[in-house]
Amino acid sequence: MDDIVSNKVRNILTDYLEQNHKRKTPERYAILDTVYSMSGHFTLEELNEELELQNFHVSKATLYNTMNLLLSVRLVVRHNLKDGTKYEASFRNVNHCHQICTVCGKITEINSPIIVDAVCKARLKRFIRDSFSVYIYGMCSSCQTKLNRQRAKKAKAKQKTKPKKKT
Amino acid sequence: MDDIVSNKVRNILTDYLEQNHKRKTPERYAILDTVYSMSGHFTLEELNEELELQNFHVSKATLYNTMNLLLSVRLVVRHNLKDGTKYEASFRNVNHCHQICTVCGKITEINSPIIVDAVCKARLKRFIRDSFSVYIYGMCSSCQTKLNRQRAKKAKAKQKTKPKKKT
DNA sequence: ATGTCTGCAAAGCTTTTGCACTGAT
DNA sequence: ATCAGTGCAAAAGCTTTGCAGACAT
Numbered sequence: 001m002d003d004i005v006s007n008k009v010r011n012i013l014t015d016y017l018e019q020n021h022k023r024k025t026p027e028r029y030a031i032l033d034t035v036y037s038m039s040g041h042f043t044l045e046e047l048n049e050e051l052e053l054q055n056f057h058v059s060k061a062t063l064y065n066t067m068n069l070l071l072s073v074r075l076v077v078r079h080n081l082k083d084g085t086k087y088e089a090s091f092r093n094v095n096h097c098h099q100i101c102t103v104c105g106k107i108t109e110i111n112s113p114i115i116v117d118a119v120c121k122a123r124l125k126r127f128i129r130d131s132f133s134v135y136i137y138g139m140c141s142s143c144q145t146k147l148n149r150q151r152a153k154k155a156k157a158k159q160k161t162k163p164k165k166k167t
Numbered sequence: 168m169d170d171i172v173s174n175k176v177r178n179i180l181t182d183y184l185e186q187n188h189k190r191k192t193p194e195r196y197a198i199l200d201t202v203y204s205m206s207g208h209f210t211l212e213e214l215n216e217e218l219e220l221q222n223f224h225v226s227k228a229t230l231y232n233t234m235n236l237l238l239s240v241r242l243v244v245r246h247n248l249k250d251g252t253k254y255e256a257s258f259r260n261v262n263h264c265h266q267i268c269t270v271c272g273k274i275t276e277i278n279s280p281i282i283v284d285a286v287c288k289a290r291l292k293r294f295i296r297d298s299f300s301v302y303i304y305g306m307c308s309s310c311q312t313k314l315n316r317q318r319a320k321k322a323k324a325k326q327k328t329k330p331k332k333k334t
Numbered sequence: 335a336t337g338t339c340t341g342c343a344a345a346g347c348t349t350t351t352g353c354a355c356t357g358a359t
Numbered sequence: 360a361t362c363a364g365t366g367c368a369a370a371a372g373c374t375t376t377g378c379a380g381a382c383a384t
Binding site for chain 1: 241246247248252264266268275277279281282284285286288289290291292293294295296297298299300301302303304305306307308311
Binding site: 057 | 365
Protein backbone atom coordinates (compact mmCIF):
# COMPACT_ATOMS: atom_id res chain seq x y z
CA MET A 1 0.00 0.00 0.00
CA ASP A 2 2.29 2.72 1.25
CA ASP A 3 5.10 1.16 -0.68
CA ILE A 4 3.22 1.69 -3.88
CA VAL A 5 2.83 5.37 -3.13
CA SER A 6 6.40 5.58 -1.97
CA ASN A 7 7.64 4.04 -5.20
CA LYS A 8 5.45 6.24 -7.32
CA VAL A 9 6.64 9.43 -5.75
CA ARG A 10 10.23 8.27 -5.80
CA ASN A 11 9.87 7.64 -9.48
CA ILE A 12 8.35 11.06 -10.05
CA LEU A 13 11.29 12.60 -8.22
CA THR A 14 13.80 10.50 -10.16
CA ASP A 15 12.27 11.50 -13.47
CA TYR A 16 12.36 15.12 -12.49
CA LEU A 17 15.97 14.96 -11.32
CA GLU A 18 17.11 13.18 -14.46
CA GLN A 19 15.26 15.47 -16.79
CA ASN A 20 16.66 18.51 -15.06
CA HIS A 21 20.21 17.18 -14.71
CA LYS A 22 20.06 17.28 -10.98
CA ARG A 23 21.70 14.82 -8.65
CA LYS A 24 20.00 11.91 -6.99
CA THR A 25 21.36 12.47 -3.51
CA PRO A 26 20.39 10.27 -0.56
CA GLU A 27 19.20 13.39 1.27
CA ARG A 28 16.56 14.06 -1.34
CA TYR A 29 15.11 10.57 -1.19
CA ALA A 30 15.29 10.39 2.59
CA ILE A 31 13.43 13.66 2.91
CA LEU A 32 10.85 12.58 0.35
CA ASP A 33 10.25 9.30 2.18
CA THR A 34 9.91 11.03 5.52
CA VAL A 35 7.54 13.61 4.09
CA TYR A 36 5.34 10.83 2.84
CA SER A 37 5.51 8.99 6.14
CA MET A 38 4.10 11.97 8.01
CA SER A 39 0.41 12.48 8.37
CA GLY A 40 -1.35 15.75 7.71
CA HIS A 41 0.32 19.13 8.01
CA PHE A 42 3.74 19.46 9.52
CA THR A 43 6.35 22.11 10.05
CA LEU A 44 9.92 21.99 8.82
CA GLU A 45 11.04 21.45 12.36
CA GLU A 46 8.73 18.50 12.84
CA LEU A 47 10.03 17.03 9.62
CA ASN A 48 13.57 17.51 10.83
CA GLU A 49 12.80 15.82 14.14
CA GLU A 50 11.34 12.88 12.30
CA LEU A 51 14.48 12.63 10.18
CA GLU A 52 16.65 12.74 13.29
CA LEU A 53 14.58 9.94 14.81
CA GLN A 54 15.54 7.91 11.80
CA ASN A 55 19.15 8.88 12.43
CA PHE A 56 19.27 10.85 9.24
CA HIS A 57 20.82 14.23 9.76
CA VAL A 58 20.41 17.04 7.26
CA SER A 59 21.30 20.69 7.53
CA LYS A 60 18.66 23.38 7.51
CA ALA A 61 19.90 24.62 4.18
CA THR A 62 19.36 21.21 2.64
CA LEU A 63 15.96 20.88 4.21
CA TYR A 64 14.87 24.18 2.74
CA ASN A 65 16.46 23.44 -0.61
CA THR A 66 14.91 20.03 -0.85
CA MET A 67 11.48 21.15 0.24
CA ASN A 68 11.57 23.84 -2.43
CA LEU A 69 12.56 21.22 -4.93
CA LEU A 70 9.74 18.92 -3.87
CA LEU A 71 7.46 21.91 -3.99
CA SER A 72 8.36 22.62 -7.58
CA VAL A 73 7.84 18.98 -8.50
CA ARG A 74 4.50 19.38 -6.72
CA LEU A 75 5.15 16.41 -4.49
CA VAL A 76 4.53 18.56 -1.46
CA VAL A 77 2.25 21.47 -0.84
CA ARG A 78 3.06 24.43 1.37
CA HIS A 79 0.43 26.24 3.34
CA ASN A 80 1.09 29.49 5.06
CA LEU A 81 -1.30 29.63 7.89
CA LYS A 82 -1.84 31.82 10.91
CA ASP A 83 0.48 29.69 12.97
CA GLY A 84 3.28 29.54 10.45
CA THR A 85 4.37 27.59 7.44
CA LYS A 86 3.12 24.05 7.14
CA TYR A 87 3.90 21.41 4.56
CA GLU A 88 1.88 18.49 3.39
CA ALA A 89 2.67 15.48 1.24
CA SER A 90 0.67 15.63 -1.93
CA PHE A 91 0.59 13.77 -5.14
CA ARG A 92 0.44 15.94 -8.17
CA ASN A 93 -3.11 16.73 -9.05
CA VAL A 94 -4.38 15.93 -5.65
CA ASN A 95 -6.82 18.56 -4.61
CA HIS A 96 -7.35 19.71 -1.09
CA CYS A 97 -10.26 21.32 0.65
CA HIS A 98 -9.55 22.77 4.06
CA GLN A 99 -11.85 24.02 6.71
CA ILE A 100 -10.10 26.62 8.85
CA CYS A 101 -11.49 27.95 12.07
CA THR A 102 -10.64 31.64 12.21
CA VAL A 103 -10.96 31.62 15.98
CA CYS A 104 -8.85 28.72 17.16
CA GLY A 105 -6.98 28.08 13.91
CA LYS A 106 -7.92 24.43 13.71
CA ILE A 107 -7.65 23.01 10.22
CA THR A 108 -9.71 20.09 9.04
CA GLU A 109 -9.23 18.54 5.68
CA ILE A 110 -12.56 17.80 4.08
CA ASN A 111 -13.62 15.78 1.16
CA SER A 112 -16.11 17.58 -1.00
CA PRO A 113 -16.88 16.05 -4.36
CA ILE A 114 -19.12 19.02 -5.18
CA ILE A 115 -16.26 21.46 -4.82
CA VAL A 116 -13.74 19.27 -6.58
CA ASP A 117 -16.11 18.83 -9.46
CA ALA A 118 -16.86 22.52 -9.72
CA VAL A 119 -13.23 23.61 -9.66
CA CYS A 120 -12.36 21.05 -12.31
CA LYS A 121 -15.17 22.24 -14.52
CA ALA A 122 -14.73 25.97 -14.01
CA ARG A 123 -13.62 27.90 -17.03
CA LEU A 124 -10.21 29.46 -16.63
CA LYS A 125 -8.67 32.18 -18.70
CA ARG A 126 -5.80 30.86 -20.76
CA PHE A 127 -4.58 28.55 -18.06
CA ILE A 128 -3.70 24.88 -17.79
CA ARG A 129 -4.89 23.79 -14.39
CA ASP A 130 -2.87 21.33 -12.39
CA SER A 131 -4.25 21.19 -8.88
CA PHE A 132 -6.00 23.38 -6.40
CA SER A 133 -6.47 24.19 -2.75
CA VAL A 134 -9.64 25.46 -1.20
CA TYR A 135 -9.66 27.19 2.16
CA ILE A 136 -13.01 27.68 3.78
CA TYR A 137 -12.93 30.03 6.73
CA GLY A 138 -15.41 30.08 9.51
CA MET A 139 -16.00 28.81 13.00
CA CYS A 140 -15.65 25.27 14.21
CA SER A 141 -18.21 23.73 16.50
CA SER A 142 -16.16 23.97 19.68
CA CYS A 143 -15.54 27.68 19.14
CA GLN A 144 -19.23 28.15 18.53
CA THR A 145 -19.99 26.52 21.84
CA LYS A 146 -17.41 28.64 23.63
CA LEU A 147 -18.71 31.82 22.07
CA ASN A 148 -22.26 31.02 23.07
CA ARG A 149 -21.18 30.41 26.63
CA GLN A 150 -19.32 33.71 26.73
CA ARG A 151 -22.32 35.55 25.36
CA ALA A 152 -24.62 34.01 27.93
CA LYS A 153 -22.19 35.04 30.66
CA LYS A 154 -21.94 38.59 29.34
CA ALA A 155 -25.67 38.96 29.09
CA LYS A 156 -26.01 37.83 32.68
CA ALA A 157 -23.32 40.24 33.84
CA LYS A 158 -25.02 43.13 32.07
CA GLN A 159 -28.30 42.38 33.75
CA LYS A 160 -26.59 42.68 37.13
CA THR A 161 -24.55 45.83 36.54
CA LYS A 162 -27.07 47.74 34.48
CA PRO A 163 -30.44 46.89 35.84
CA LYS A 164 -31.89 50.37 35.12
CA LYS A 165 -32.27 52.02 31.76
CA LYS A 166 -31.16 55.61 31.48
CA THR A 167 -33.96 58.17 31.20
CA MET B 168 -18.73 54.64 -5.46
CA ASP B 169 -15.52 54.15 -3.51
CA ASP B 170 -16.85 56.38 -0.80
CA ILE B 171 -19.71 54.01 -0.23
CA VAL B 172 -17.33 51.11 0.28
CA SER B 173 -15.05 53.26 2.38
CA ASN B 174 -17.92 54.23 4.65
CA LYS B 175 -19.16 50.69 4.93
CA VAL B 176 -15.84 49.28 5.98
CA ARG B 177 -15.23 52.19 8.33
CA ASN B 178 -18.53 51.43 9.95
CA ILE B 179 -17.71 47.77 10.25
CA LEU B 180 -14.45 48.70 11.93
CA THR B 181 -16.15 51.20 14.22
CA ASP B 182 -18.72 48.65 15.30
CA TYR B 183 -16.02 46.13 16.00
CA LEU B 184 -13.93 48.58 17.99
CA GLU B 185 -16.88 49.74 20.04
CA GLN B 186 -18.14 46.26 20.74
CA ASN B 187 -14.71 45.15 21.81
CA HIS B 188 -13.89 48.25 23.81
CA LYS B 189 -10.98 49.14 21.62
CA ARG B 190 -9.90 52.63 20.70
CA LYS B 191 -10.79 54.42 17.54
CA THR B 192 -7.33 55.70 16.75
CA PRO B 193 -6.55 57.75 13.63
CA GLU B 194 -3.92 55.15 12.71
CA ARG B 195 -6.50 52.42 12.43
CA TYR B 196 -8.74 54.39 10.14
CA ALA B 197 -5.86 55.70 8.05
CA ILE B 198 -4.56 52.18 7.53
CA LEU B 199 -8.00 50.89 6.70
CA ASP B 200 -8.54 53.64 4.14
CA THR B 201 -5.17 53.04 2.55
CA VAL B 202 -5.74 49.30 2.41
CA TYR B 203 -8.96 49.93 0.57
CA SER B 204 -7.31 52.40 -1.78
CA MET B 205 -4.81 49.80 -2.95
CA SER B 206 -5.59 47.48 -5.77
CA GLY B 207 -4.99 43.75 -5.67
CA HIS B 208 -2.38 42.11 -3.50
CA PHE B 209 0.17 44.17 -1.64
CA THR B 210 2.91 43.67 0.90
CA LEU B 211 3.14 45.37 4.25
CA GLU B 212 5.99 47.43 2.92
CA GLU B 213 4.00 48.60 -0.06
CA LEU B 214 1.20 49.56 2.27
CA ASN B 215 3.65 51.48 4.41
CA GLU B 216 5.04 53.30 1.39
CA GLU B 217 1.55 54.30 0.38
CA LEU B 218 0.90 55.63 3.86
CA GLU B 219 4.14 57.61 3.76
CA LEU B 220 3.11 59.10 0.41
CA GLN B 221 0.04 60.37 2.17
CA ASN B 222 2.31 61.79 4.89
CA PHE B 223 0.93 59.40 7.41
CA HIS B 224 3.67 57.76 9.39
CA VAL B 225 3.05 54.64 11.44
CA SER B 226 5.50 52.33 13.14
CA LYS B 227 5.94 48.77 12.06
CA ALA B 228 4.49 47.53 15.30
CA THR B 229 1.31 49.49 14.65
CA LEU B 230 1.14 48.31 11.08
CA TYR B 231 1.36 44.69 12.17
CA ASN B 232 -1.06 45.20 15.03
CA THR B 233 -3.57 46.96 12.89
CA MET B 234 -3.37 44.49 10.05
CA ASN B 235 -3.95 41.68 12.51
CA LEU B 236 -6.90 43.57 13.84
CA LEU B 237 -8.31 44.10 10.35
CA LEU B 238 -7.63 40.46 9.68
CA SER B 239 -9.70 39.40 12.65
CA VAL B 240 -12.50 41.71 11.59
CA ARG B 241 -12.10 40.05 8.20
CA LEU B 242 -11.74 43.37 6.43
CA VAL B 243 -8.49 42.19 4.92
CA VAL B 244 -7.28 38.82 3.80
CA ARG B 245 -3.73 37.59 4.08
CA HIS B 246 -2.20 35.28 1.53
CA ASN B 247 1.09 33.57 2.07
CA LEU B 248 2.46 33.01 -1.34
CA LYS B 249 5.73 31.87 -2.81
CA ASP B 250 7.05 35.40 -2.81
CA GLY B 251 5.99 36.25 0.70
CA THR B 252 3.05 37.54 2.63
CA LYS B 253 0.51 39.58 0.74
CA TYR B 254 -2.57 41.33 1.94
CA GLU B 255 -5.73 42.17 0.14
CA ALA B 256 -8.71 44.35 0.99
CA SER B 257 -11.78 42.19 1.33
CA PHE B 258 -15.24 42.72 2.52
CA ARG B 259 -16.42 40.07 4.86
CA ASN B 260 -17.87 37.15 3.04
CA VAL B 261 -16.23 38.08 -0.18
CA ASN B 262 -14.88 34.99 -1.79
CA HIS B 263 -11.80 34.86 -3.91
CA CYS B 264 -10.66 32.53 -6.63
CA HIS B 265 -7.05 32.77 -7.66
CA GLN B 266 -5.23 31.33 -10.57
CA ILE B 267 -1.55 30.89 -9.71
CA CYS B 268 1.07 30.06 -12.26
CA THR B 269 3.50 27.65 -10.62
CA VAL B 270 6.21 28.62 -13.09
CA CYS B 271 6.31 32.42 -13.00
CA GLY B 272 4.21 32.93 -9.88
CA LYS B 273 1.72 35.23 -11.55
CA ILE B 274 -1.57 35.44 -9.71
CA THR B 275 -4.79 36.27 -11.45
CA GLU B 276 -7.99 36.77 -9.60
CA ILE B 277 -10.82 35.07 -11.39
CA ASN B 278 -14.53 35.19 -11.10
CA SER B 279 -16.10 31.78 -11.19
CA PRO B 280 -19.76 31.56 -10.27
CA ILE B 281 -19.60 27.78 -10.61
CA ILE B 282 -16.94 27.50 -7.94
CA VAL B 283 -18.52 30.05 -5.66
CA ASP B 284 -21.80 28.27 -5.89
CA ALA B 285 -20.29 24.88 -5.19
CA VAL B 286 -18.30 26.01 -2.17
CA CYS B 287 -21.35 27.71 -0.73
CA LYS B 288 -23.42 24.60 -1.19
CA ALA B 289 -20.86 22.05 -0.03
CA ARG B 290 -21.66 20.23 3.14
CA LEU B 291 -19.28 20.99 5.95
CA LYS B 292 -18.77 19.09 9.15
CA ARG B 293 -20.01 21.10 12.13
CA PHE B 294 -18.76 24.36 10.76
CA ILE B 295 -20.23 27.80 10.16
CA ARG B 296 -18.69 29.01 6.95
CA ASP B 297 -17.80 32.63 6.56
CA SER B 298 -15.73 33.03 3.42
CA PHE B 299 -13.31 31.10 1.31
CA SER B 300 -10.28 31.31 -0.93
CA VAL B 301 -9.60 29.05 -3.85
CA TYR B 302 -6.13 28.67 -5.31
CA ILE B 303 -5.88 26.96 -8.64
CA TYR B 304 -2.35 26.02 -9.62
CA GLY B 305 -1.16 25.48 -13.11
CA MET B 306 0.57 27.21 -15.97
CA CYS B 307 -0.32 30.56 -17.46
CA SER B 308 -0.38 31.08 -21.19
CA SER B 309 2.92 32.94 -21.43
CA CYS B 310 4.74 30.20 -19.56
CA GLN B 311 3.13 27.64 -21.85
CA THR B 312 4.47 29.52 -24.83
CA LYS B 313 7.93 29.77 -23.32
CA LEU B 314 7.98 26.09 -22.47
CA ASN B 315 6.95 25.10 -25.97
CA ARG B 316 9.71 27.22 -27.45
CA GLN B 317 12.26 25.64 -25.12
CA ARG B 318 11.10 22.18 -26.01
CA ALA B 319 11.35 22.89 -29.71
CA LYS B 320 14.87 24.18 -29.19
CA LYS B 321 15.88 21.13 -27.17
CA ALA B 322 14.48 18.74 -29.74
CA LYS B 323 16.45 20.50 -32.45
CA ALA B 324 19.65 20.37 -30.41
CA LYS B 325 19.20 16.65 -29.79
CA GLN B 326 18.82 15.95 -33.48
CA LYS B 327 22.18 17.63 -34.05
CA THR B 328 24.18 16.04 -31.22
CA LYS B 329 22.67 12.57 -31.34
CA PRO B 330 21.97 11.80 -34.95
CA LYS B 331 22.64 8.06 -34.53
CA LYS B 332 20.68 5.61 -32.44
CA LYS B 333 22.65 3.16 -30.33
CA THR B 334 22.53 -0.42 -31.58
C1' DA C 335 -7.23 59.82 35.31
C1' DT C 336 -6.93 55.61 33.24
C1' DG C 337 -5.14 52.23 30.62
C1' DT C 338 -4.89 51.22 25.59
C1' DC C 339 -2.34 52.19 21.70
C1' DT C 340 1.72 53.99 19.54
C1' DG C 341 6.73 54.55 18.34
C1' DC C 342 11.15 53.00 18.65
C1' DA C 343 14.56 49.70 19.30
C1' DA C 344 15.88 45.31 20.54
C1' DA C 345 14.94 40.49 20.53
C1' DG C 346 13.30 36.33 18.36
C1' DC C 347 12.10 33.57 14.53
C1' DT C 348 12.40 31.91 9.92
C1' DT C 349 14.76 31.63 5.70
C1' DT C 350 18.68 32.61 2.75
C1' DT C 351 23.53 33.05 1.70
C1' DG C 352 28.65 32.29 1.59
C1' DC C 353 32.19 29.26 1.76
C1' DA C 354 34.70 25.08 2.23
C1' DC C 355 34.14 20.32 1.56
C1' DT C 356 31.86 16.00 -0.11
C1' DG C 357 30.24 12.92 -3.33
C1' DA C 358 27.13 11.91 -7.65
C1' DT C 359 28.01 12.03 -12.36
C1' DA D 360 37.84 15.37 -12.44
C1' DT D 361 33.89 18.26 -12.15
C1' DC D 362 30.81 21.02 -10.02
C1' DA D 363 26.11 20.45 -7.94
C1' DG D 364 24.77 19.67 -3.43
C1' DT D 365 25.73 19.58 1.45
C1' DG D 366 26.88 21.30 6.25
C1' DC D 367 27.75 24.91 9.13
C1' DA D 368 27.55 29.44 10.60
C1' DA D 369 26.66 33.98 9.69
C1' DA D 370 23.57 37.25 7.52
C1' DA D 371 19.26 38.91 6.12
C1' DG D 372 14.29 39.26 6.55
C1' DC D 373 10.24 39.30 8.80
C1' DT D 374 7.44 39.61 12.99
C1' DT D 375 6.96 40.16 17.89
C1' DT D 376 8.02 42.22 22.30
C1' DG D 377 9.25 45.58 25.99
C1' DC D 378 9.06 49.91 27.56
C1' DA D 379 8.23 54.85 27.76
C1' DG D 380 5.25 58.23 26.34
C1' DA D 381 0.85 59.85 23.95
C1' DC D 382 -3.93 60.13 23.63
C1' DA D 383 -8.83 58.12 23.21
C1' DT D 384 -12.11 57.17 26.59
